Amino acid sequence: MTEIVVIVAIAKNNAIGKDNKIPWHIKEDFEHFKEKTMGFPCIMGDKTYESLPETAKPLPGRENIVLTLDKSFNPKGTTVFNDFEESINYVKEKKYEKAFIIGGATIYRLGMEIADTLELTIIEKDYEADTFYPEINFNDWKLIKKEDKEGKDINLGESVRFSFLTYKRKK
Numbered sequence: 001m002t003e004i005v006v007i008v009a010i011a012k013n014n015a016i017g018k019d020n021k022i023p024w025h026i027k028e029d030f031e032h033f034k035e036k037t038m039g040f041p042c043i044m045g046d047k048t049y050e051s052l053p054e055t056a057k058p059l060p061g062r063e064n065i066v067l068t069l070d071k072s073f074n075p076k077g078t079t080v081f082n083d084f085e086e087s088i089n090y091v092k093e094k095k096y097e098k099a100f101i102i103g104g105a106t107i108y109r110l111g112m113e114i115a116d117t118l119e120l121t122i123i124e125k126d127y128e129a130d131t132f133y134p135e136i137n138f139n140d141w142k143l144i145k146k147e148d149k150e151g152k153d154i155n156l157g158e159s160v161r162f163s164f165l166t167y168k169r170k171k
Helices: 027-037 046-051 084-093 105-114
Strands: 003-011 015-017 042-045 064-067 078-081 098-101 117-123 141-153 158-169
Touching: 003 027, 003 105, 015 105, 027 117, 027 141, 027 158, 042 046, 042 084, 042 105, 046 064, 064 084, 078 084, 084 105, 098 105
Parallel strands: 003 098, 003 117, 042 064, 042 098, 064 078
Antiparallel strands: 003 015, 117 158, 141 158
């Protein structure tokens, strides 16, 4: 059975994006994302795909599954779906061990309803944003791992505290 994992970095004020970019640049968080997702399919919306740096498009070492309503959208090196449920059925039919949902907000909202696992990076700082993560009902989740960290936000040029948290859905 394919484990569906939502992976996301969230600021203290639930911010996840501004102007279709991540508002922070914390090296340790990008390394954590790469380490967790490498070798597994990553499901994302077309805006999230477009926001990836040119050097990381498509994300290397991972099947890039892009959801879009635009029937002509078909970037090289991606698997495109126009329906979220179809993308989930696809990864299950291919019998992947895990599949990661990596954004944006609409895709996260859909993913939260079916995810088995949440891989959260919680940044202990508020950021200016125009995109926010949906509220999480933590009564549905059990914390199984927490790592407190500190790193430099290159965008701000200052040190920030953050935590890597792994939650499993309660049965």
